[in-house]
Amino acid sequence: MPFGHGRPPVWIPYSRGKERLLLKRYLWRRFGxxxxxxxxxxxxxxxxxxxxxxxxxxxxxxxxxxxxxxxxREAMGFNDPLYLQYWYFLKKALVGNFGLSLRHQQPAxxxxxxxxxxxxxxxxxxxxxxxxxxxxxxxxxASRRYSLVDNLGSTLGLxxxxxxxxxxxxxxxxxxxxxxxxxxxxxxxxxxxxxxxxVTLGTYSAATIMRLLRSGLLEVLKQDYVRTAxxxxxxxxxVVYKHALRNALLPVLTVVGLQFGSLLGGAVxxxxxxxxxxxxxLIFQAIxxxxxxxxxxxxxxLALIIVTVNFxxxxxxxxxxxxxxxx
Amino acid sequence: METMKDLVxxxxxxxxxxxxxPGALWRRGWRNLRRNKAALLGLVILxxxxxxxxxxxxxxxxxPNHQELxxxxxxxxxxxxxxxxxxxxTDQLGRDILSRIIYGSRISLLVGVTTVAVAGALGTFLGLLxxxxxxxxxxxxxxxxxxxxxxxxxxxxxxxxAVLGPGLKNIIIVLGITGWVEYGRVxxxxxxxxxxxxxxxxxxxxxxxxxVILGRHVLPNVATSLIVIATLQMGRMIISESALTFLGxxxxxxxxxxGGMLNDGRNYMNNQWWVxxxxxxxxxxxxxASNLVGDWLRDTLDPTLKE
Numbered sequence: 165m166p167f168g169h170g171r172p173p174v175w176i177p178y179s180r181g182k183e184r185l186l187l188k189r190y191l192w193r194r195f196g197x198x199x200x201x202x203x204x205x206x207x208x209x210x211x212x213x214x215x216x217x218x219x220x221x222x223x224x225x226x227x228x229x230x231x232x233x234x235x236x237r238e239a240m241g242f243n244d245p246l247y248l249q250y251w252y253f254l255k256k257a258l259v260g261n262f263g264l265s266l267r268h269q270q271p272a273x274x275x276x277x278x279x280x281x282x283x284x285x286x287x288x289x290x291x292x293x294x295x296x297x298x299x300x301x302x303x304x305x306a307s308r309r310y311s312l313v314d315n316l317g318s319t320l321g322l323x324x325x326x327x328x329x330x331x332x333x334x335x336x337x338x339x340x341x342x343x344x345x346x347x348x349x350x351x352x353x354x355x356x357x358x359x360x361x362x363v364t365l366g367t368y369s370a371a372t373i374m375r376l377l378r379s380g381l382l383e384v385l386k387q388d389y390v391r392t393a394x395x396x397x398x399x400x401x402x403v404v405y406k407h408a409l410r411n412a413l414l415p416v417l418t419v420v421g422l423q424f425g426s427l428l429g430g431a432v433x434x435x436x437x438x439x440x441x442x443x444x445x446l447i448f449q450a451i452x453x454x455x456x457x458x459x460x461x462x463x464x465x466l467a468l469i470i471v472t473v474n475f476x477x478x479x480x481x482x483x484x485x486x487x488x489x490x491x
Numbered sequence: 492m493e494t495m496k497d498l499v500x501x502x503x504x505x506x507x508x509x510x511x512x513p514g515a516l517w518r519r520g521w522r523n524l525r526r527n528k529a530a531l532l533g534l535v536i537l538x539x540x541x542x543x544x545x546x547x548x549x550x551x552x553x554x555p556n557h558q559e560l561x562x563x564x565x566x567x568x569x570x571x572x573x574x575x576x577x578x579x580x581t582d583q584l585g586r587d588i589l590s591r592i593i594y595g596s597r598i599s600l601l602v603g604v605t606t607v608a609v610a611g612a613l614g615t616f617l618g619l620l621x622x623x624x625x626x627x628x629x630x631x632x633x634x635x636x637x638x639x640x641x642x643x644x645x646x647x648x649x650x651x652x653a654v655l656g657p658g659l660k661n662i663i664i665v666l667g668i669t670g671w672v673e674y675g676r677v678x679x680x681x682x683x684x685x686x687x688x689x690x691x692x693x694x695x696x697x698x699x700x701x702x703v704i705l706g707r708h709v710l711p712n713v714a715t716s717l718i719v720i721a722t723l724q725m726g727r728m729i730i731s732e733s734a735l736t737f738l739g740x741x742x743x744x745x746x747x748x749x750g751g752m753l754n755d756g757r758n759y760m761n762n763q764w765w766v767x768x769x770x771x772x773x774x775x776x777x778x779x780a781s782n783l784v785g786d787w788l789r790d791t792l793d794p795t796l797k798e
Binding site for chain 1: 529634635637638640641642643644645646647649650651653654655726730733734737738739740753756757760761764767768771774775778779782783786
């Protein structure tokens with residue numbers, strides 16, 4: 165008999181233990197997905213240098229003699245079957261060994277790790293800019309629909325999503341460095357160096373987050389509990405910030421996690437424009453030097469960070485929104 | 492126990508599902524358009540860009556590749572030192588910037604349309620398979636989508652373009668392949684809900700093959716979402732191509748492109764602002780226009796797609 169005698173049969177969805185079990189199972193599944201994704205990324209990173217058929221020709225200078233090419237091919241194991249080569253690559257990648265940079269003759273991983281703080285500084289700066297712009301503007305747009313603020317916000321959102329990142333960077337340099345001489349145009353240093361690159365990189369995310377927050381908040385403001393809060397006589401401020409915003413921010417959280425990934429990717433372009441000494445610029449230089457071990461290491465590490473951040477976002481989400489656990 | 496009537500449902504047997512009547516759709520679109528000045532502006536700009544691309548050889552005041560080193564880095568006509576023959580000035584090789592922008596629209600539009608077509612075809616195919624068959628097919632395709640989403644698209648494109656080398660064909664392949672996920676996910680979700688609808692069950696009951704069911708009954712019902720995604724994606728594809736070209740990994744520098752012009756202008760930022768400003772404006776306007784039109788199409792055709 166599932167229910168107690170004499171009590172009305174109240175249906176309780178899951179007991180606490182069952183819920184914990186479901187949560188555990190969900191997180192393990194997500195973890196498994198993350199591992200799969202990392203394997204997939206490793207396959208892409210490995211196979212990309214085999215796209216043209218002959219990686220030896222790709223990695224060696226054009227004027228290498230046939231004997232040199234043959235020796236190099238043997239030394240790198242390019243004569244082994246592909247699946248075997250992938251297996252060796254994977255085994256080495258797992259312990260962080262991506263080989264030596266062809267140009268610098270240093271371990272590729274160490275070079276990437278060395279540049280990582282600069283990229284993280286830029287990415288987090290951009291994320292901060294994006295949130296500082298998007299949240300107030302999104303809230304203002306949604307709570308005063310069709311007002312001047314809303315129209316301004318929508319226009320800025322649309323512009324932000326339509327502007328090529330690198331052109332925006334160039335224009336900011338033209339205005340704030342070349343004409344006004346307020347901010348430095350290149351390099352990494354104090355906070356003043358961070359402003360232009362962070363704004364450049366953060367604009368697209370700011371626009372995306374703002375548009376999402378606005379439509380999410382508009383949806384939430386229609387809900388019954390918001391009407392209840394209003395009819396209780398709460399001030400509009402309390403209704404928006406305490407009751408509505410909290411619920412509208414949940415989907416934003418997932419997007420912020422995803423945005424982090426595209427920010428890391430976008431860093432390649434931003435870092436090139438602003439001569440920012442991070443992983444993105446390293447990748448760009450490595451590509452120009454045809455230094456593929458370095459490219460492989462850098463891309464793999466960035467992907468690893470992105471997968472980890474997405475996984476952590478998911479965990480956070482399940483704690484903040486219990487409904488996720490049941491699905 | 493289901494009767495034959497339940498299975499077959501209303502006598503729409505064999506007809507494509509509940510696509511709304513075309514006349515109503517046009518009317519709704521027109522009504523939205525008259526109210527929505529921004530969308531109208533977007534349509535006008537986009538039409539202008541298309542016309543410019545088609546009539547480039549008639550509109551351009553000069554040959555976009557004609558170099559005249561004596562006239563290099565001329566400012567726009569209205570600035571001091573500008574010449575009326577080069578209204579937007581010249582670049583570091585003395586080429587007319589306006590003419591290069593006009594010809595550059597061809598590449599941007601070409602890449603925008605073809606990459607979206609490749610991505611759309613691939614994504615629709617995989618999405619149909621994934622949603623209709625489910626099971627391991629679904630698992631494999633969706634994990635593939637996850638991998639791609641975890642992978643910054645710029646990085647993938649950069650790495651592949653670095654190996655394949657610059658070129659129009661390569662960029663269409665790379666951007667096309669990296670763009671399928673959006674279509675795949677949306678189509679899959681729609682197929683999941685269509686799969687058990689009466690008209691699909693009916694088609695299955697009368698023994699239609701899977702290809703016929705998917706092509707004739709399911710596809711028309713996802714078409715509107717596809718159009719909306721495609722329009723919204725086109726702007727991003729145009730930006731991506733220009734960014735890759737800007738980095739030297741997109742279109743060959745011999746062809747006039749907006750991204751290539753911006754790359755040229757990078758070295759002349761300190762004194763010759765016009766070299767990089769105008770091509771960027773052209774890019775911004777084109778992408779803005781396609782986003783405006785995309786938003787309008789979404790609101791007209793498929794309001795449920797709204798984020």
